[in-house]
Amino acid sequence: MAALTQTFKMPDSIKKGSKFSFCPGCDHGVAVRLVAEVLDELGLRDNAILVASIGCSVTLYDFMEVDSIEAPHGRALAEATGVKRARPERTVFTYQGDGDFASIGMAESLHCALRGESVTAICINNTTYGMTGGQLGPTTLLGQITTTSPTGRNVDYYGYPVKIAEHVALCDGTAYSARVSLDSVPNIRKAKAAIKKAFEIQQKGLGFSFVEILSTCPTNWKKTPQQAHERVREEMMPVYKPGVYKDITADAEVK
Amino acid sequence: MTECLTTTDNKVLTKGNYAIANAAVMAGCECYFGYPITPQSEIGEFMSGKMQELKRAYVSAESELAAINMVIGACSTGAKAMTSSSSCAVALMQEALSYAASDELPVVLISVMRGGPGLGNIYPSQGDYNQATIGGGNGDYKLIVLAPSTVQECVDLTYKAFYLAHKYKNPTIMLADGLLGQMMEPVEFKEYPYPEIDNSSWALTGAKNRPARVIRSYAPSADNQCEFLKKLHAKYKLIEENETDWEEINTEDADIILVSFGSPARNAKSAMKECRKLGIKVGLLRPITLFPFPSKRISELADTAKKFISVEINMGQMIRDIKLAVNGKAPVELLNRPVGNPPSVEEIVARIKKESEVL
Amino acid sequence: MENNFIIAGFGGQGVLLAGEVLANAFMLDNINVTWYPSYGAEMRGGTVNCEIVMNDAEDVSSVNKAETDYIVALNQASFDRFLSKVKKGGWMIANSTLVKQLKPRADINYIFAPVTALADKLGNVKMTNILSLGVLAKISRLVSLETLEKALDIVIPPHRKSLLPLNIKALKIGYEYDLSLTNV
Numbered sequence A: 001m002a003a004l005t006q007t008f009k010m011p012d013s014i015k016k017g018s019k020f021s022f023c024p025g026c027d028h029g030v031a032v033r034l035v036a037e038v039l040d041e042l043g044l045r046d047n048a049i050l051v052a053s054i055g056c057s058v059t060l061y062d063f064m065e066v067d068s069i070e071a072p073h074g075r076a077l078a079e080a081t082g083v084k085r086a087r088p089e090r091t092v093f094t095y096q097g098d099g100d101f102a103s104i105g106m107a108e109s110l111h112c113a114l115r116g117e118s119v120t121a122i123c124i125n126n127t128t129y130g131m132t133g134g135q136l137g138p139t140t141l142l143g144q145i146t147t148t149s150p151t152g153r154n155v156d157y158y159g160y161p162v163k164i165a166e167h168v169a170l171c172d173g174t175a176y177s178a179r180v181s182l183d184s185v186p187n188i189r190k191a192k193a194a195i196k197k198a199f200e201i202q203q204k205g206l207g208f209s210f211v212e213i214l215s216t217c218p219t220n221w222k223k224t225p226q227q228a229h230e231r232v233r234e235e236m237m238p239v240y241k242p243g244v245y246k247d248i249t250a251d252a253e254v255k
Numbered sequence B: 001m002t003e004c005l006t007t008t009d010n011k012v013l014t015k016g017n018y019a020i021a022n023a024a025v026m027a028g029c030e031c032y033f034g035y036p037i038t039p040q041s042e043i044g045e046f047m048s049g050k051m052q053e054l055k056r057a058y059v060s061a062e063s064e065l066a067a068i069n070m071v072i073g074a075c076s077t078g079a080k081a082m083t084s085s086s087s088c089a090v091a092l093m094q095e096a097l098s099y100a101a102s103d104e105l106p107v108v109l110i111s112v113m114r115g116g117p118g119l120g121n122i123y124p125s126q127g128d129y130n131q132a133t134i135g136g137g138n139g140d141y142k143l144i145v146l147a148p149s150t151v152q153e154c155v156d157l158t159y160k161a162f163y164l165a166h167k168y169k170n171p172t173i174m175l176a177d178g179l180l181g182q183m184m185e186p187v188e189f190k191e192y193p194y195p196e197i198d199n200s201s202w203a204l205t206g207a208k209n210r211p212a213r214v215i216r217s218y219a220p221s222a223d224n225q226c227e228f229l230k231k232l233h234a235k236y237k238l239i240e241e242n243e244t245d246w247e248e249i250n251t252e253d254a255d256i257i258l259v260s261f262g263s264p265a266r267n268a269k270s271a272m273k274e275c276r277k278l279g280i281k282v283g284l285l286r287p288i289t290l291f292p293f294p295s296k297r298i299s300e301l302a303d304t305a306k307k308f309i310s311v312e313i314n315m316g317q318m319i320r321d322i323k324l325a326v327n328g329k330a331p332v333e334l335l336n337r338p339v340g341n342p343p344s345v346e347e348i349v350a351r352i353k354k355e356s357e358v359l
Numbered sequence C: 001m002e003n004n005f006i007i008a009g010f011g012g013q014g015v016l017l018a019g020e021v022l023a024n025a026f027m028l029d030n031i032n033v034t035w036y037p038s039y040g041a042e043m044r045g046g047t048v049n050c051e052i053v054m055n056d057a058e059d060v061s062s063v064n065k066a067e068t069d070y071i072v073a074l075n076q077a078s079f080d081r082f083l084s085k086v087k088k089g090g091w092m093i094a095n096s097t098l099v100k101q102l103k104p105r106a107d108i109n110y111i112f113a114p115v116t117a118l119a120d121k122l123g124n125v126k127m128t129n130i131l132s133l134g135v136l137a138k139i140s141r142l143v144s145l146e147t148l149e150k151a152l153d154i155v156i157p158p159h160r161k162s163l164l165p166l167n168i169k170a171l172k173i174g175y176e177y178d179l180s181l182t183n184v
Helices: A028-042 A076-086 A098-104 A106-115 A164-170 A185-203 A225-239 A248-254 B016-026 B041-053 B064-076 B087-092 B094-103 B129-133 B151-168 B178-182 B222-243 B264-277 B295-301 B318-326 B345-357 C015-028 C076-085 C115-122 C125-140 C145-155 C158-176
Strands: A048-052 A067-070 A091-097 A120-125 A174-181 A208-214 A243-247 B012-015 B031-034 B057-060 B081-085 B108-115 B121-124 B144-146 B172-177 B184-187 B246-249 B256-260 B282-287 B289-291 B307-312 B332-336 C002-010 C032-037 C047-055 C068-073 C086-095 C109-113
Touching (some): A028 A091, A028 A120, A028 A185, A067 B064, A076 A091, A076 A098, A076 B057, A076 B064, A098 A106, A098 A164, A106 A164, A106 B064, A164 A174, A164 A243, A174 A185, A185 A208, A208 A225, A243 A248, B016 B081, B016 B172, B057 B064, B064 B081, B064 B087, B064 B108, B108 B151, B129 B172, B129 B289, B144 B151, B151 B172, B151 B184, B151 B222, B172 B178, B178 C032, B256 B345, B264 B345, B307 B318, B307 B345, C002 C076, C002 C125, C015 C032, C015 C047, C047 C076, C109 C125, C115 C158, C125 C145, C125 C158, C145 C158
Parallel strands (some): A048 A067, B031 B081, B108 B172, B144 B172, B256 B307, B307 B332, C068 C086
Antiparallel strands (some): B012 B184, B144 B289, C002 C047
16 A cells, blocks of 8 residues: 655644634635745745734734744835845745735835835735724725724725725836735635745746735624625625736736 | 045045945945935935945835834844934834834934924934934833044944944944034044954844744733843843943043033033133033933032033933933033034033032 | 134035135144034025134034134125124135125224136136135145145046146135235
8 A cells, every 4th residue: 555645734834833813714824824835835935034014914923934023014015125135035025914015004015016126025905904903994995884984984084995906016116916815715726826926026036026815804894704705705806806917927928 | 525435544524424324334334225314315325326336235215214114124134234314204213213122123323413393404403312312112112322523433433333233232323413414524434343243143044944033022921021121121231331431521620510412512622621721620521322321420420520511402301311310419500502503612611600600 | 723714605606615625635734624514405596604623732623613713705795794703813805806895894804805806817717716715825824735736636526637727726826816916
């Protein structure tokens, strides 16, 4: 009888024995695992430096076995710039929420993209400030009820939500910008491919690479994980359409 | 003036801002991140050319918030990195300085003070003594603060800022003012005189053949944070014991001691000498480190001196530290100019004469 | 011994540069020197000035002096502004091309030299500042023509070195200007 081989295991980039502290059903766990698998597969773990952010993602360094620094709220891509400029041979990435990336950190995020810094940014978009209890954030959908939009987001009081991947794609320094979803197994596979592509683009030094991940917050949305994924499909994906918004390597292939 | 100054055998007549920038290059600064603000913009201008020429990192940051956080990022890898700014823009950096103190990172900030509060104006000022020594960030932290009073000291203390920042893993500010930034004096750029500090035990380099490292300030448990703060403050105590620095002239028999830092200390020194010629027993104590402040020495001098006069370009900020050190043993008077050039020698002499009549 | 100088004029007259040349000359003579500009939001065409303090005894000079030993006023506004600052027995060196030859104070010395006209005659009105330095060197006897020439070589950047001979010429014209002509 042939020897058994293990085909599924925890990635080396996940800290041994660590337990995610995310709420049950939250997509953060899936997203972190995908990033870890990609680091493993590309052999980047022991060369990588993570810049963690503020929000539910703050303790990412407790789950990932990579060198990490925790940035003040919104400043992750400024710190990532500093890390990369000081140590250009390292793989540098951020893992941020939509509030960190596109509200308090919008200037740092877009300017990092405009400079074409060779870093990778992963942004979890769950349409709310999760850690502080579900307030209105930059990606909260029109009509969405949060603790600070009790009658739903209306334009008069709150203005419009931001389409992050599209904005990042407009920056000339961006090499890759994609939006993916974790609502189904096929989409999770696509998400992993996008994350992998982003890191490969950094390895080639082609510019800023970005993946926005549509994600759930069952706790603050007051939904079961299944209902939450239905919301991603029915309410988020029509507005935040998954897809690749910029890929300079694909453009090159067309030519 | 933006031509290469990097190494010279002779003295060069150099503007304070260029002297600082060139000294940073000579100190081995690997990364400069900055955003322009008068009266220190020449530092970034010099660095933009020089760092690129030397194939070191230079970024025109989108804001001071970004600039100081880029410094944090670079320092987390053990690199020598810096930014430079002024008053209202240093105000924007306070959050990051608090993080850097907690992260124990060797951030170097050159702060060239201008008038405040708010936008204020671009005249020289010492209105940010409190901002530097007490800080505007949250939590119990201290920054090392160095105060030059000549252009040569701008060079020497820039070297020292990099050394102390790395030696103690503590953010360090060199606090100059607009007058020093724009002033030209002959300076010597000697080789960086300090030993290189080995950062390999903590720097982020990628977790190769070792457990991953984390540089963080988030401490979810109260117990951890108590331990951490005790450790941090033990370090500050060590810095006080080892690094407190000041210049002292004619204090031994002095009835009146002038205390002044930065550019006004120049006029205080001249005034002190004039008064000595008149037979008035005056001395000068010039703090070179503002944190650690020479409190112990001032306390000793307060046993014999009859009066202290704090000479500052602000509404009286350092005077609080002098009073704390003197601790009621002698009166502490203030001779200040709210903003602008330092009080003139004549003004200081007149005040000394007046104060000496009522000892 | 300490002496201080203020050089003042329009923006564009090369006031700061003249001060820098003078400061470099003192440095070359191993005399402690400090140069600092007037301070404020300067605009093209506005007035500008710098102060130079030289001291052969002290290592650090005081700044923001109440009085001045030598003032070089390249325009009327500077003459008016700084007249009261001249030390008793000190010197006001005025550009008589642009400054009225009046002596409102009796306790100071005046030199009225048409430095702009002389620079024009030399073929480059921009030499006004360096010409006035020549006059200042002659009056003050604190710095030699040779040292000022060396200082010019330091201050003039490599891409402008072709202008060095003209600057040295201007310096000499100023230095050799017949001061007896300056009496009103």
